[in-house]
Amino acid sequence: MHRILVVGAAAGGLSVVEALRRAGHEGTIMLVGDEPRMPYDRPPLSKQLLSGQWTSSRLALRSEADIRALGLDLSLGVPASALDLARQVVTLADDTRVPYDALVVATGVRARRLPGTDGVTGVHTLRSLPDSLALKDRLRPGRHLVIVGAGFVGAEVAATARGLGVRVTLLESGPMPLALAVGEAAGRFLTSLHQQHGVHIHTHAAVTEIVHAGGTVAGVRLADGPLVPADDVLVAIGSKPNTEWLAGSGLADHDGVGCDEYCAAADGVYGVGDVARWYNPLFGTAMRVEHRTNATEQGLAVARNLLNPQARKPFAPVPYFWSDQYDTRFQAYGCLRDHDEALVLDADPADRRLLVAYRKNDRLVGVLAAGTSPKILRAWRALIATRTPWTTAVNDSTAA
Known part of the structure; x- marks a missing residue:
């Protein structure tokens, strides 16, 4: 596999190319991004940058020197416009045709x-x-x-x-x-x-x-x-996956790029980050997760599967996200949406403290907390990761 093309130069795409180089891939890696800027972090856009605490220079995910050291064929400010799966060619907006041996779709989402x-x-x-x-x-x-x-x-x-x-x-x-x-x-x-x-x-x-x-x-x-x-x-009414350039390829639908448990969308084609809707075997459902941590972890998993096609591993994480609002940090593990029950285990608005566990069918599938110690959150994450039955999880937490 000589030429790997990664379309999308944000956290997910960068995670892929870095993992490929760390694993020893010496072939050509091309990274394509629709923005003219080097990869930057997005969570601070609504917080530190907007408040003036940070300048835009602090958003860079890596220095230009670090990016150059990866030895990439870098194309920024020119989005992809079409994909020909049969010929294994991506066309860019300036009509450049880029052949590939393997393709990673990491084009993210845009605001509605x-x-x-x-x-x-x-x-x-x-x-x-x-x-x-x-x-x-x-x-x-x-x-x-x-x-x-x-x-x-x-x-x-x-x-x-x-x-x-x-x-x-x-x-x-x-x-x-x-x-x-x-x-x-x-x-x-x-x-x-x-x-x-x-x-x-x-x-x-x-x-x-x-x-x-x-x-x-x-x-x-x-x-x-x-x-x-x-x-x-x-x-702020949500987002739309950036999949228009995939029209006619058979890869995209109304909710992103459909992938299997290995994050593969087709032979030699993988999805990463916000645009990827993949089957997570830990929860037995397809999901598309728009959170920074997931993009990075998924990028690592895809790089590994690309380089080891005979020993691919399913991507089965416990999704994690956080949100800082005022002086309160909310953190969550698991799959909270479409839950059957949300059980409040601790709540004190005056003390900015909250702990909620989420049930789907007979399983613990998620937890959301504010003002809770990292140790307690890690314990809940472990219960989710081991598919702990709901009754067992709740009884154990009550006893603790």
Whole structure:
């Protein structure tokens, strides 16, 4: 396998190429990225960079010298536009045709937008470094930021903006922030946290229009009538996998690149990171995980399977994510979405402490915590990894 092509130059793609070199692969590795910048970290975009604690130079995942040392054929700022599986060729936006022996798809996701908002000053999404810098320039004390969507990105930006003295209104289409993802108990905890910091939360909010005058945003119109005035609007309503360039290849569907338990999408083609929907045998289901840790771990697994096709190993992690909001860090292990039960084991909003366990069928499948010791979290992670029955896990935690 002489020529390996990695399309996507963020954390997942970088993890693949570094692991290939560490394992001794001496053939050609080409890394293609749609942004002109060297690979950079995205979680700080909604926190440290947006708040001004960090400058953009701190986001670099590796120095330019470290990237050069990998001996890559590097193509940045020119996205992939098409894939010919039969001929094993990827076409780039500048019509360059790149042949490969093995292909890794790591093209990530992009923020969803609301119709009619393109080119409107003061309407933002948050996925890239330019997105974060553009929003940062607008966040000043006394201004009003309306956030459409109270997922983790929306909640993190709300916390950052409040720290900058910005008035914040959070619009959530459901009964409370993050209820579908982490359950009502955790949603109530998050709601209380934001309300304590002065965020106005409007639930069951159906947005009908982003109102603008003279090309500048003026507010958000809701279905029940009121106009919520805004100096800026952040649209944080989720993401879409970057798979348009795979049209006609047979690899992509409505929810990313479908992969098996080895992260293989086709013979010699693998998926990595936010764009990859792979079968996780630990949970017996396909999942697509948009978290930094998963992208890195999946990159390592794919590099190993690429170089050892006769001894491939399934990628069966316990997914992990974290979210920093105000002075509280939320951490979670496992598969929380589509749970059958969310059991609150400890909750003290005043002390910023929370521990919730999640059941699917008769198994413990996840845990979410705030203000809990790392030792306790590691113990819960071990129970998830060993497929511990729900009753056993809960009884053991009660006894402890």
